[in-house]
Amino acid sequence: MIIHMADVADLVLLAGQLILENGGETFRVEETMIRMALAGGAQTADVFAIPQGIFCTINQGLKTHTRVVRIHHRGFNLAKVLEVNRISRQLSAEILTVETAYEELLKVDRLPRRYPTGIRLLAGASGSAAFSYLLGAHKGSVFVAGVTGLLVMFVMEFLQRKEILNFVSVAIAGAVTALANLAIRQFWPELQFDLAVIGSIMVLAPGLAITTSVRDALFEDLISASIRGVEAFGVALAIASGVGSVLTLYLWIGGNLP
Structure with a gap:
């Protein structure tokens, strides 16, 4: 199956955004995004995260894909952070593909932002x-x-x-x-x-x-x-x-x- 690096870039950006919006540390954001990018087939990945935004670049051969997102809403829902970590581990273990991992992240994103x-x-x-x-x-x-x-x-x-x-x-x-x-x-x-x-x-x-x-x-x-x-x-x-x-x-x- 052909893996498109544009899809990998979208995947890791969404993962990092979910962690940062829900109270995760920036080092966790960068580590998770790099791990998921490499597991998705990227040769190298560079991530810079601050509480207000994420900059991500992944490379495969001569192709480079860059993504930037501005974080507007931040809260504390560590259950979402835990779910993203689970998806990251399953992607690294090849239990999930890039496509199924992205679908799982979308499910996490649709969960309530805050506790009841x-x-x-x-x-x-x-x-x-x-x-x-x-x-x-x-x-x-x-x-x-x-x-x-x-x-x-x-x-x-x-x-x-x-x-x-x-x-x-x-x-x-x-x-x-x-x-x-x-x-x-x-x-x-x-x-x-x-x-x-x-x-x-x-x-x-x-x-x-x-x-x-x-x-x-x-x-x-x-x-x-x-x-x-x-x-x-x-x-x-x-x-x-x-x-x-x-x-x-x-x-x-x-x-x-x-």
């Missing part, structure tokens, strides 16, 4: 409660952190559907959790306010972005590491500004904090 809303809300509530518990909060404050964490996730869902900028959405969500905990504290003074707030905003923390940035740096992908690091810093700053502005205003109007 119910799962995200439940994860936000349980994550917030768990963080406050680990910080030493009593049961009542753990429950409050879970409830306000659920509220934060509702706010984020609403703002993202309205296509509000992520940094603005995070700042608003941070302000909402501070307001909610302040309101609860007015009726329940025994609330461990600081632990409840910290627990509820942890669902906004850019943990995976920080981890990915560090891993990119370790693999000497310094451009990608810097981009992801700045992104993580911006999210952290947005959280602090949202919570801090509400607490500052509360103190300014005469409130007191423990």
Whole structure:
């Protein structure tokens, strides 16, 4: 069967795009694309990936095929990354052909970009409660952190559907959790306010972005590491500004904090 390098180029570009759009590291993108290109029959392959785009060139004899894609939407769905890795391994083991591998990738691309809303809300509530518990909060404050964490996730869902900028959405969500905990504290003074707030905003923390940035740096992908690091810093700053502005205003109007 004749393998067309143009098809191989389309295959590896789609694979890299799926990994990058769903939270994969840039070194993983480059490694997977090169492996799939060689398994598809290319003699050499060169890939350069950053969080905003991918440049790929594959060669066979005197023929060169170049592909470029701009990444507009990025999220975190590691199930898709896992599926792309599975397809890559099966292509390398000759279990799949270039054509069938491309069809499998299209199936992965058609999967929901994000986890179901119910799962995200439940994860936000349980994550917030768990963080406050680990910080030493009593049961009542753990429950409050879970409830306000659920509220934060509702706010984020609403703002993202309205296509509000992520940094603005995070700042608003941070302000909402501070307001909610302040309101609860007015009726329940025994609330461990600081632990409840910290627990509820942890669902906004850019943990995976920080981890990915560090891993990119370790693999000497310094451009990608810097981009992801700045992104993580911006999210952290947005959280602090949202919570801090509400607490500052509360103190300014005469409130007191423990």
